[in-house]
Amino acid sequence: MSVAESIYDVAVLGAGAAGLFAASRAAERGRRVLLVEKNRRPGVKILMSGGTRCNITNARGLKDLSVVSGPIDPAFDPKEARGARGIMLAFGDKGRFLASSLRSLSVERTVALFEAEGVATKIEGNGKVFPVSDRAVDVLDALLRRLVRSGAELRTESPCGGVTTDPDGEGFLVRLPNGSIRARRVVVAVGGRSYPGSGTTGDGYEIARSFGHTIVDPRPALVPIRVEAEWVRELKGITISDAIARILPPSGPALAERREAVLFAHFGLTGPAVLDVSGVVARRDDPGTLSIGLDVLPGDRAEALDARLQADSRTGRRSVAGLLSQDLPKRLALALMRASGVPEDRIGPELGRDERRRLVSSIKALRLPIAGTLGFAKAEVTSGGVSLDEVDPDTLQSRLCPGLHFIGEVLDLDGRIGGYNFQAAWSTGWRCGEVV
Known part of the structure; x- marks a missing residue:
């Protein structure tokens, strides 16, 4: 396939939690979207998470517990539900970077989206929100149904070989195994380096460096x-x-x-x-x-x-x-x-x-x-990544290269265990999909 025949409004690199949300939301807004994934199937890390149960988010980020249709463990005190602040606190000083993303996609809205796709949810005593079925595959299936409805194109077994600015027009050239494609915007959602067996091997850092971005030294976290x-x-x-x-x-x-x-x-x-x-x-x-x-x-x-x-x-x-x-x-x-x-x-x-x-x-x-x-082999998330100082928190767009966006774990943003990191991925992905 030649470059000229492949022009997209948005190319999303990585079909994990952040990438799936970004691609679906952008396509729902009428953008022509290509979502590429290096693995044979999307969402591998989602399937592995939470002991294959997928801890979707944390109820401390809720203000209205009624959005949860399943049981609420009596050990969870509703007074702990603090809204967006309950999520941002889990990320320490970096939590404020998530403010715009959480306004765009709150915890209530996240839970409601999954519930609308048939994934009933429950709250456990530590605030962790899980599917009632305790099956991560139900979460991934819901995301893929929404992706299909959105009209976004998904290509698996398509690792990105690099991104450059398009010398013949606006936007970027994205190198893929079957040839390069043009995209007016590129969203980097390939994750960090945790659980490299799921395909997260730090590919996004080299893309970011090629555009002059600073990479905070990646280290294993929640390990x-x-x-x-x-x-x-x-x-x-x-x-x-x-x-x-x-x-x-x-x-x-x-x-x-x-x-x-x-x-x-x-x-x-x-x-x-x-x-x-x-x-x-x-x-x-x-x-x-x-x-x-x-x-x-x-x-x-x-x-x-x-x-x-x-x-x-x-x-x-x-x-x-x-x-x-x-x-x-x-x-x-x-x-x-x-x-x-x-x-x-x-x-x-x-x-x-x-x-x-x-x-x-x-x-x-x-x-x-x-x-x-x-080490990274058993780490749930990565600490470090693309410097937050070089990314606009409202649009997730690079401050160094317009049209280039970074979302999810590729950013220097990691929180406590308990669904907080998934919420950051869902929300940054959704917010990016709203603006590209």
Whole structure:
């Protein structure tokens, strides 16, 4: 196919969450749109997300919970629903970049769009919004139905070989395996470098650099942390539903802190609390100088826990492991006793004051040396990417090259776990589709 025969209003590179929304919305507005995807099928990362359930968004971004047709976990407090601010807060100082996109596509509107496509949604206790079916494929099918209706053209197995300005006219030339195409506007939505097995290998960074853009060094984020202590590996499979994880330097205050679930694994630690603080580790060139601190009973103050353990140890001749197992999994209780230097067969009346205080310290402030992270291969998102200073937040258009747009994970924009990053992708994609 020759270049002259292939002129599009918009070429969207990448058929992931952001790209699908951008292509559909632009085509619905009457634009001639080509959506290209390097994989054999679109939306591979959507299918992998949330343990194949797809955490669509977070209810903390809602003001009106009635848009959700499925059950709402009673553990979710409606007072936590803060509207757009609830999403932006999850991105820290960079959250304000999303303001225009969230005004264009709010969380309410996102949920309503999926509900209108037959995807009933529900809210879990931590605010995560999932399809009632717990099937990511239902989410992707809904997006593809909308894409087909929009009239956008989809080409799979079509990796982009580069983008240049069109020397013979306005717009750009996009190199594809079957020849270049012309497009008046190009939307880069190829993602970052997380889960490279899904095709996200940083292709968008080279496109951005070719137009003079600054790339903030990409690092894995929302990634499990490696801990080499053998006894931690022996706890694999244990989940603490409520814990505090802290990233600690050799001295001084914590660099990051999060209260959520923690999961012990054969490599070390994962779970929402650990993933949320992992970005600090991934961005350090010397992660081995850091430790992860765990409080596995955050609902109890150290003094109260010490007093309770002292009182309980005086009642009968129960084992210390049995006393701790009232609040903790027994395997973890025994491991904490070993870490505290307390014999596993110690009974309550024989528990000395120093032993008791060491136990309380292990429960409230366990400190484990960090060996690193599992890297991009297991990272849920990428920290870093196209500098936000060089992108207009209202139009997602490059400040350096008119007609070139960046959306989704290719941007230097990453938030906490819990559906926030998907919402950023949906909203930036929709907003871009509204303006191209």
